[in-house]
Amino acid sequence: MTEEASGASAHGYRVLARKYRPRTFADLIGQEAVVRTLSNAFATGRIAQAYMLTGVRGVGKTTTARLIARALNYPGGPSIDMPEVTPDCEAILESRHIDVIEMDAASNTGVDDVREIIEGVRYAPIQARYKVYIIDEVHMLSKNAFNALLKTLEEPPPHVKFIFATTEIRKVPVTILSRCQRFDLRRMDAEVLMQLFAKVAKAESVAIEDDALRMIARAAEGSARDGLSLLDQAIAYGSETVKATEVGAMLGLIDRTRVIELFEAVMAGDAAAAIKEIETQHEAGGDPHTILSDLADYVHWVTRLKVAPKASGDASRSETERQRGQEHAAKISMPHLTRAWQMLLKGLKEIELHSDQLMAAEMVLIRLAYAAGLPSGDDLVRMVREGVPAPREARPAPRVEREPDNGPPPVDYGQLAVASEPASERPQERSTETRPFAHLSDVAAYVGEKRDIRLKNQIENLMRHIRVSPGQIEVALEASAPPGLVNELGRKLNEWTGQRWMVLVSRDGGEKPLAQQRQDKKDTIYRETREHPDVQAILKRFPGAEIVDVRDFESAVTPVDDMQIEKDTDER
Template sequence: MSDSGLSATPSAAPEQPGSASAPAGAYRVLARKYRPNSFDDLIGQEAVVRTVSNAFDTGRIPQAWILTGVRGVGKTTTARILARALNYELPDGSVKGPTIHMPVHGVHCKAIMESRHMDVLEMDAASHTGVDDVRQINDSVRYAPASARYKVYIIDEVHMLSTAAFNAFLKTLEEPPEHAKFVFATTEIRKVPVTVLSRCQRFDLRRVEADVLMNHLSNIAQKEGVEVEPEALGIIARAAEGSVRDSLSLFDQAIAHAAGLVRADAVRQMLGLADRTRVIELFDALARGDIAAAFAEFRDQYDTGADPVVVLSDLAEFVNFVTRVKIVPAIADNVAFGESERVRGREFATKLSMRVLSRMWQMLLKGIAEVQGATRPAAAAEMVLVRIAYAADLPTPDEALRMLEHSGGGDAPAISGGGGSGGRGGASAALTSAPALSAPST
């Protein structure tokens, strides 16, 4: 395989971020259309940008980088931007060395970002895993670049290389020629040998916060001329789980699904999510011990097409949100969450104890696994709700023993989870006189 064989298949020319135009008859998905071209365009990776900026400004440029992070946070894009910065030149020759300040496209920029520059070689390690592929890199790295300042090797999913291939890389990676640089990208950093990691400068690309993704999507919506509800952007940002590419793909799908104004209800329907307000109502019924109301709410959601596993997962997510708000109240100010979610979350965080929330969380985690393996998921989910409503706020065994001690040695109080028809008669378990102690079953 020649140098040209290492390069990925050339893609169509990427448009500048903010450009709403596309070639006639060739629609470009948003994830490619708004792909960053410079460090200024990267979102949510300020620490990486600051470190690289200082390294370039002081001339402390390493021979190899390794970029790690979850899907869609910009590993391959950052690698191409690094290659562009290393080889940035202007036609008038005013730029004499590597720089991250690239206000306009230089001589090599377009070809590098299109993955077709002969001195910037990309290899997908998932399909080139053997020692022969690395041997060809070792053979070609000795030769000077044809036109650029540096010869840059970008290896994506580097953790897929075989052990022999990694070992073949070690000598070249430790003492490469001055004109060669390596940029590795991986989602599985633990699978990369420590001998390789010790020869690279590591950058961990973090998940992008939901509010940052919302602002990014809002800017793209303005450039695309798309009307979208803020709540819909929040749903997409949370569903993307910190991945910029996932958020853009979901937004692309939402625009096509809506065929007009992108509404929150349409996005929920597209993603198969329950209405957050209804999830909150279900949570409220369980916290009050009103099993009849919880059954009615769950059945209503189930009859409208909600998956029982999704309902319990959404409920667990809200429990987690309330718990976080109880610990750090400022979390409720995040605009990525809906207004009703923020207001009700504060109320529940004030009323419910950490013991109640943690036990609800544990029961939901166990219940979700049970529902996933049940032959009748809806019935299994209802039994999980019964368990939560009756036992989530019962005293723990050690608390019950302390109640015995405070009783003065009289008749042992028994913990009763029973209530009236359809409920437990309140948020706290009733204590009645009985000769035996019945510990709550979780």
């Protein structure tokens, strides 16, 4: 398992991340799909000329590349079963084999660097079966360097193999990806990491508490290398026994029980207790931003338990978190949890911007505690209908408003929207195929599909519908219509449809412009909505509230054209 029998050597101390680097595919934890694919490929002789390894930092890309190079050159191979460590194997694992060339693309980005590879592939390997080129962070190569490599990568000599590694797979040209067999190395589960760290601690003769393992596994964020580095630091911090309290202090974390107590205080609406708790944690060395991040993490944990109870088996969570999290999930409603999550996300940004982080964090907790007493949107409507008095914490009520008509209504408390326009009356999406027009609105919609927003805006605001028939459109113009508008419409319709169109102009008459009709309809809906008994009751219950917009709950996102037209109209 280890590179050396002990941590000390003639070259000094070897950190755990290097000492316990995998030396065989059996040691490569968490990447079973990669191992199985390579095993079958080697067994059947289906060996690709190039491999692309991608994944986040510390999941084993470079290590896997060296293992593949070792497997390709193993005596009697290629094979993933490598029980004996030969001198060639040792040289490959230590990055000093003459036929396994490792290159860092971050410092070798140009065409000249790739030209050296192209020149070198012509020569057969000196000691090994294959000459293997391992290029780390391959996405750092320049565009010209990638292009120079294409031909060689597609048809390399039979004795040459390429192995690429990258953390930014989207930056690698598709022409390179199409010539490689790709492996996505996955993040390691916290449970797998805990088992690895426990095994390493045992090999190092170090006692470590389970909660300390959980903290390190969670802080590693799926990276074995990061986790081993933290374990190395924790061992040095705690000597022969690694305790959870010491790891928490090392990582700047607060005891999870304290985080739960803070959560209970704000969800109970006890702002004083919440402020006292965060001040106590701050005096103990806790960072305000980290405290609220941990609080947000616990809110997410409770929400997750509410929608997926089976998640309670998560090994990265302590027994206290699992037990009390289930209790909170059963008692606290989903609207209150999602509201707390939204407020915490916003609050974390405020903390980053303020010079006094503790002050900003306290204000976030006060808002959370105050909002805990507010009813959800459904509860608010029910209370109004049943005549139940509004809770004291909800006064004064915020404005009754909706966001602009550009998407589904957000989940927010103290806000209310009233739907009225039927979904069937909203403009329907139309095909871009040529079709007969029955009304000026059809013409405007067709122009919108052609992405001519300016012309569509002019049609809806400056033209009045009179008559539309095949090949002919008759309109009246507003006084502010620019010269040439009619000719422009006719010319573009001829170009787009392949048919001849005549646009006639009458001096007066016709319907109101389409934009005015839409506004009149919206005003009517707004007036009818305001007169609705439920809305009247809400406005009466919350003095000072007002309706700033009305939208249809069943409607989809407003078409881009309509939003752009409204924007252009406002600017004009």
